[in-house]
Amino acid sequence: MVRAKFGGFSGNQLTEAILSAVSGIEFKSFEAGVHSRDEAKKLSLRRETVSFLESSGHEYVPNGSPDVCILVDAENGFVEAIPQSVFVEGAYNKLKRGIAQTFHYCYKCKGRGCTFCSGKGKLSELSVQEAIDSVLLSAFGSRESRFHGCGREDADVLMLGKGRPFVFEVIEPQKRSLALRPLENIVNSVFLGKVQVHGLKYCKKERVAELKNTEFGKIYSTKCSAKKPVSREALAGLVGKQFHVLQQTPERVEKRRAMKDREKSAQISKAELLASGSFHVEILASHGLYIKEFVSGDNGRTRPSVSSLLGIECHCDELDVLEIVFGK
Ligand SMILES: [Zn+2]
Missing domain, CATH: 3.30.70.2510 (Alpha-Beta Plaits)
Structure with a gap:
């Protein structure tokens, strides 16, 4: 925002204040507001501001999205130019x-x-x-x-x-x-x-x-650890299935968000055993599923979970979003 002194009079004093306020600002379109207790003065200052800027090739958009807003304040003696985002x-x-x-x-x-x-x-x-x-x-x-x-x-x-x-x-x-x-x-x-x-x-x-407001799914890659050895067969049994997940707001975000039970879905598309207590899974998750909790189960607040499905307590050690999938 650039503010220029303005003595309150029309004519050169106004145009010089406007020029100084907009100096260095790139804009094609503008909106103009005037602050004055005198209604007639308000109207004439606005008319003058608009015609001055229009004469230098700028477009007046009183009800649109202007590039810059010009505020002529005749009461407090300044002209301000506020570039819009x-x-x-x-x-x-x-x-x-x-x-x-x-x-x-x-x-x-x-x-x-x-x-x-x-x-x-x-x-x-x-x-x-x-x-x-x-x-x-x-x-x-x-x-x-x-x-x-x-x-x-x-x-x-x-x-x-x-x-x-x-x-x-x-x-x-x-x-x-x-x-x-x-x-x-x-x-x-x-x-x-x-x-x-x-x-x-x-x-x-x-x-x-x-x-x-866009809903999207996500494909996650997670590296998990388990409290007990996991068998290759048990892990393979999870692949390709679509799980209907009931998820309460996780303990770690509870303070910030309202408690509610959310219905989500998760599909495990790949699983690979890395060591006896360590494995990797790829999960396609519906919009808003808390994935770390889908792995751990969050003390029973997410059902089912990788932990409950394997019958072994698991933890998500590393997480990557592989892709955002729109329309899921
Ligand atoms: Zn600090």
Whole structure:
């Protein structure tokens, strides 16, 4: 947001304040608001603002999605230009464990830095959001972003395959028509082996709600350990079956989410014994199934589970999302 002093008079004083407020901001369309207790003055200032900007080739969109909002405040003596967010959609892969999806301050110190977070002020070293921030924010002339993921995975889970769709919202950008391919390439070379992004393209704000409301399944690859030896036959018996799963909100997320029984499905497509107490399974899970609990059983709160099916207590040691499957 850029604010310019404005003495409250129309004519040169107004146009100079507008020019100074929009200086450096790329925009094609605009919306104009005027604050004045004097109704007649309000109307004339708006008319003047609109015709001035239109005469320099900008489109007035009073009821649309403008690139910039101009606020003329005759009472407090300023003109403000507020660039509206730019939305970029794409898909990401997370290729290393310990990377969060979004930036989070350390909940103990709220970002100031403490012994719990080793003075970093945050809990994960890196997030997908920060990787994109580091390249896109400076390019767009923005200071902050919002990251809208199509669901999310825990920081210790890899996101492989075609990646997870997201919308990256650039807040108050100075620029709004940069070529995205070169920026995508920079992100991918700086974060090689950690975070990769694909298919970046501009989108409308409405895509955020669309992504949030999309149902999708996921194919997981899990490495599990068992308390007792598992037989190859028992493991093979799970393959190809479709399980109807009743899942209560897991103990680990109970504090954050409402308790409810969810009906989900899981299909085990591959199973492989790695050692007597260690195996690997591939699971196609319906939207929202908590997979770590489908393995462990979560003390009977997820039924059935890999543990209950094998009759042996099992634990998910490593988890990767192999693919997101839409329409499941
Ligand atoms: Zn801290």
